[in-house]
Amino acid sequence: MPLTMVKAGEPNVIRKVGGKEETKRFLENLGFVAGGIVTVVSEIGGNMIVNVKDSRVAIGKDMANKIMVG
Amino acid sequence: MSVKIALAGNPNCGKTTLFNALTGSNQFVGNWPGVTVEKKEGKLKGHKDVIIMDLPGIYSLSPYTLEEVVARNYLIGERPDAILNIVDGTNIERNLYLSTQLMELGIPVIMAVNMMDIVEKSGDKINIQKLSQKLGCEVVEISALKGTGIQKAAEKAVAIANKKSVALPVHKFATEVESVLEQIELKLGSDISEEQKRFFAIKLLEKDDKISAQMKSVPDVTEEIAQIEKEMDDDTESIITNERYVYISSIINECYSKNKKEKLTSSDKIDKIVTNRWLALPIFAAVMFVVYYVSVTTIGSWATDWVNDGVFGDGWSFFGISVPSIPSMLESGLIAVGCADWLQGLILDGIVAGVGAVLGFVPQMLVLFVFLAFLEACGYMARVAFIMDRIFRKFGLSGKSFIPMLIGSGCGVPGIMASRTIENDRDRKMTIMTTTFIPCSAKLPIVALIAGALFNGSWWVAPSAYFVGIAAIICSGIILKKTKMFAGEPAPFVMELPAYHMPTVGNILRSMWERGWSFIKKAGTIILLSTIFVWFTTYFGWVDGQFRMLDDMELNHSILAAIGNTISWLFIPLGWGDWKSAVAAITGLVAKENVVGTFGILFGFAEVEENGAEIWGTLAGSMTAVAAYSFLVFNLLCAPCFAAMGAIKREMNNAKWFWFAIGYQTLLAYVVALCVYQIGTLITTGAFGFGTVVAFGLVALFIYLLARPYKESNTLKINLNRVAGAKNM
Numbered sequence: 137m138p139l140t141m142v143k144a145g146e147p148n149v150i151r152k153v154g155g156k157e158e159t160k161r162f163l164e165n166l167g168f169v170a171g172g173i174v175t176v177v178s179e180i181g182g183n184m185i186v187n188v189k190d191s192r193v194a195i196g197k198d199m200a201n202k203i204m205v206g
Numbered sequence: 207m208s209v210k211i212a213l214a215g216n217p218n219c220g221k222t223t224l225f226n227a228l229t230g231s232n233q234f235v236g237n238w239p240g241v242t243v244e245k246k247e248g249k250l251k252g253h254k255d256v257i258i259m260d261l262p263g264i265y266s267l268s269p270y271t272l273e274e275v276v277a278r279n280y281l282i283g284e285r286p287d288a289i290l291n292i293v294d295g296t297n298i299e300r301n302l303y304l305s306t307q308l309m310e311l312g313i314p315v316i317m318a319v320n321m322m323d324i325v326e327k328s329g330d331k332i333n334i335q336k337l338s339q340k341l342g343c344e345v346v347e348i349s350a351l352k353g354t355g356i357q358k359a360a361e362k363a364v365a366i367a368n369k370k371s372v373a374l375p376v377h378k379f380a381t382e383v384e385s386v387l388e389q390i391e392l393k394l395g396s397d398i399s400e401e402q403k404r405f406f407a408i409k410l411l412e413k414d415d416k417i418s419a420q421m422k423s424v425p426d427v428t429e430e431i432a433q434i435e436k437e438m439d440d441d442t443e444s445i446i447t448n449e450r451y452v453y454i455s456s457i458i459n460e461c462y463s464k465n466k467k468e469k470l471t472s473s474d475k476i477d478k479i480v481t482n483r484w485l486a487l488p489i490f491a492a493v494m495f496v497v498y499y500v501s502v503t504t505i506g507s508w509a510t511d512w513v514n515d516g517v518f519g520d521g522w523s524f525f526g527i528s529v530p531s532i533p534s535m536l537e538s539g540l541i542a543v544g545c546a547d548w549l550q551g552l553i554l555d556g557i558v559a560g561v562g563a564v565l566g567f568v569p570q571m572l573v574l575f576v577f578l579a580f581l582e583a584c585g586y587m588a589r590v591a592f593i594m595d596r597i598f599r600k601f602g603l604s605g606k607s608f609i610p611m612l613i614g615s616g617c618g619v620p621g622i623m624a625s626r627t628i629e630n631d632r633d634r635k636m637t638i639m640t641t642t643f644i645p646c647s648a649k650l651p652i653v654a655l656i657a658g659a660l661f662n663g664s665w666w667v668a669p670s671a672y673f674v675g676i677a678a679i680i681c682s683g684i685i686l687k688k689t690k691m692f693a694g695e696p697a698p699f700v701m702e703l704p705a706y707h708m709p710t711v712g713n714i715l716r717s718m719w720e721r722g723w724s725f726i727k728k729a730g731t732i733i734l735l736s737t738i739f740v741w742f743t744t745y746f747g748w749v750d751g752q753f754r755m756l757d758d759m760e761l762n763h764s765i766l767a768a769i770g771n772t773i774s775w776l777f778i779p780l781g782w783g784d785w786k787s788a789v790a791a792i793t794g795l796v797a798k799e800n801v802v803g804t805f806g807i808l809f810g811f812a813e814v815e816e817n818g819a820e821i822w823g824t825l826a827g828s829m830t831a832v833a834a835y836s837f838l839v840f841n842l843l844c845a846p847c848f849a850a851m852g853a854i855k856r857e858m859n860n861a862k863w864f865w866f867a868i869g870y871q872t873l874l875a876y877v878v879a880l881c882v883y884q885i886g887t888l889i890t891t892g893a894f895g896f897g898t899v900v901a902f903g904l905v906a907l908f909i910y911l912l913a914r915p916y917k918e919s920n921t922l923k924i925n926l927n928r929v930a931g932a933k934n935m
Binding site for chain 1: 265266268270271296297298299300303443444447448451473474477478481482483486588589591592593595596599697698699700701702703704705
C-alpha cells in the first residue's frame with residue numbers, strides 16, 4: 137500500500153520507490169531503499185514527515201503516494 | 207608547501223559550524239564558476255599553508271543536483287590532499303552512505319563524527335575504533351557546536367594531507383558486483399590512475415554520462431551492465447545504492463548501539479505539535495507576528511530612529527554626553543576648510559542625505575535578520591517550508607519559495623539569494639521573479655507617504671500593500687505556470703528536516719552579518735553613485751541658455767526635469783503623468799527609499815521625514831487619491847532597485863531570463879496600475895473614456911490568462927546548461 141495510508145508511529149518496510157527517475161534517485165540517496173524501515177511522524181493534508189534511517193524527511197503527498205510499503 | 211583539505215558531508219551535519227570554527231574570520235566566500243552554488247574557502251587557524259575548502263552539503267556523489275555535480279567535479283578535478291568527512295552521529299547510517307562514495311575517490315579521508323554530545327546524551331554508543339577499522343580511515347569524535355575534538359580532527363587531516371598519499375577503499379560489495387567492477391576496471395585506460403579506477407568503474411556501471419563525458423576514452427561496458435542487471439533484476443544504479451546500504455548495515459551493528467528505551471526524540475515531540483494539522487498555521491502566524499512586531503515596531507524602530515534622527519539628524523547623547531550628528535559635524539568641518547558651496551551641497555544634500563536615509567534601515571533589517579537566522583538555524587524554517595508547501599503548491603510554487611519571500615520582506619537582495627536552496631530550476635526561477643513583489647522595508651516609506659498624504663493615514667493602506675504583493679505572487683504563479691516556459695508539475699516536495707537544536711550566537715550573528723552586509727555594500731556603491739547622479743541632475747540645468755547650478759526654486763529647469771518631461775507621457779494613463787512623479791519613480795529604480803526623498807527635493811524641501819510628512823499637503827494637491835494609489839501599486843510591483851536587479855541577474859545567471867524577469871515585473875506593474883487608475887476613476891468620478899475600455903480589456907485578458915486550461919508538459923529536467931557550466935571549472 138502507499139505510504140499515505142500508513143498510520144503515524146507504525147514502522148513499515150519499504151517495498152518500492154516509484155516516480156520520476158530524478159526524484160527516485162534523490163529519495164534513494166536520502167535512505168528510501170527497498171527493505172528499509174520508514175515511520176510516519178506526522179501528517180498534514182497528505183504531506184508527511186517520516187523517519188527513515190534516523191533522519192526526518194518531509195515529503196509531499198504526490199511523492200508519498202509513490203512509496204510502497206507493506 | 208600548501209595543502210588543501212576538502213570538508214564534505216550531508217546537509218545539516220554541522221559542516222558550516224565546523225568550517226567557521228576551523229577558519230575563524232579567515233574566509234573567502236564566492237561562487238563556483240558558472241553556477242550559483244556558494245563556494246567557501248578559508249585558511250586553517252594557525253596554519254597559513256593549509257587551505258580548507260567547504261564543499262556544498264550533499265547526500266551523494268550522483269549527478270542529480272547542482273551541488274553534487276560541483277562537489278564531485280572539485281574532488282575529481284582538483285584532487286584535494288585530504289577529505290575531512292563530517293558525519294552526523296545521530297544519523298550515522300544515512301551519513302555513511304556518502305562516506306562510502308568519498309572513500310572510492312582514492313583521496314585519504316579523515317572521518318569526524320559530529321554531534322557526539324547529543325549521541326552521548328541520548329544514551330547511544332558509537333564504537334570509534336571499530337568504525338575506523340571497518341572503514342579503513344581514521345575516525346575522530348567531535349562536537350562542532352561545543353568545539354570539542356575539532357582541533358584533533360584538523361591535525362589528523364593536516365598530517366595525512368602532508369603525506370600526499372593515496373588511499374584505497376576497504377569496503378566491498380557482493381561478489382557478483384565486485385566481479386563486474388573488476389572487469390570494468392581492466393577496460394579503463396591508463397590515463398586513470400590506479401586509486402581512481404574503482405570510482406570510475408562504479409560510475410560507468412551506474413551509466414553516469416556526466417562522468418563518461420569527462421573521460422578521455424570511454425570503454426564500452428553495455429555487456430557488463432546487461433549481465434548484472436539480468437542477474438540481480440534491477441537497474442545498475444539501484445543495485446549500487448542497495449549494495450552501499452547493505453554494506454553499511456553489515457558494519458553498523460558492530461559499531462553502533464542504539465538506546466532503545468526512548469521511542470520519540472524530543473525533536474519528534476516538538477514536530478508533533480508544531481506541524482500538527484490544526485496547530486501548524488496558528489503557531490506559524492504567531493511566530494511571524496512576534497518577529498515582525500519586535501523587528502519593525504520595537505527594537506528595530508528604536509534603532510532606526512536613533513540612526514535617522516540621531517546619527518544623521520539632530521545629534522544624540524551617549525550616556526549624557528551629547529554627540530553631534532554626522533551631517534552637522536561634516537557641515538562645520540566643511541565650512542571651516544572653506545569648501546565651495548556646490549561641493550558642500552553635493553556632500554550634505556546629495557551623499558550624506560541619500561546614503562544616510564538608506565543606512566537608516568540597517569538596524570531594523572539586522573534585527574529582522576537575527577530572527578530569521580535563528581529560525582533557520584534552529585530548524586523551524588525547514589518546517590515552515592513544509593507547512594506552506596500545501597498552500598504554495600496550489601499556485602505552482604513550492605513551499606521552499608516561502609523562505610526567500612520572508613527574507614525579501616526585509617530586503618530583496620538576500621531574499622533573492624535565498625532562492626538558491628530550491629533545487630528545481632523552474633521553481634527557483636519563478637521564485638526569483640516573484641520574490642520582490644513582497645514589499646521590502648525600503649518600500650514602506652512610499653506606503654507611509656501615500657497613506658499619509660492622500661488617505662489621512664488610513665489603517666488599510668499598509669496591509670493592502672502586502673495584499674497587492676501577495677496577490678501579484680499568486681496570480682503570477684498561476685499565469686506563468688500556464689506558459690510554455692514554466693509548464694509542468696512543480697518538483698515533488700522532498701526535504702530533510704534537521705533535528706531542532708539551539709544554534710550558537712556566533713553562527714546567528716555571522717548569518718545576520720552576511721545578509722546585512724550585502725545591503726550595506728549596496729548603500730556604499732550603487733546608492734552612493736546614484737545619489738550623486740540624482741543630486742547633479744537635480745541641481746544643474748539650463749536657465750536662459752546658460753548651464754549653471756540651480757537654486758531650490760528653479761528645479762523645473764534641471765536636467766532631471768528634462769528627463770522627466772520626456773518620459774512622463776508614459777504614465778498619463780496611470781494618472782500621474784507629471785514629470786515629478788515620473789522622476790520619483792525612476793529614482794525608485796535606484797533604491798525604493800529614494801522615492802520619498804526625491805519628492806522632497808522636487809517639492810523644495812531639503813530634508814524630509816522618512817514618511818515625508820512635510821510634503822503631504824503638496825502631494826495631495828498634485829494628484830488624486832486614485833492616481834496616488836496607482837503610483838503606489840506601480841512602485842511596489844515594478845522592477846526592484848538596482849541592487850535587487852543585480853541579485854536577480856546573478857541568480858538567474860542568464861541575460862535572457864534576467865530581462866524576462868524585469869520586463870514581466872514592469873509590465874505587470876504598468877497593467878495593474880493602469881487598471882487601478884482607470885477603473886478607480888470610473889467608480890469615483892464616473893469618467894468613462896478610451897483608457898477605461900483598455901483597462902476592462904486588460905482585466906478580461908488577465909482573467910483569461912488565470913483561467914485558461916492548463917497544458918501539461920513533460921519537460922521536467924534540471925537546467926543542463928547550468929550543470930554543463932559547472933563542468934568547465
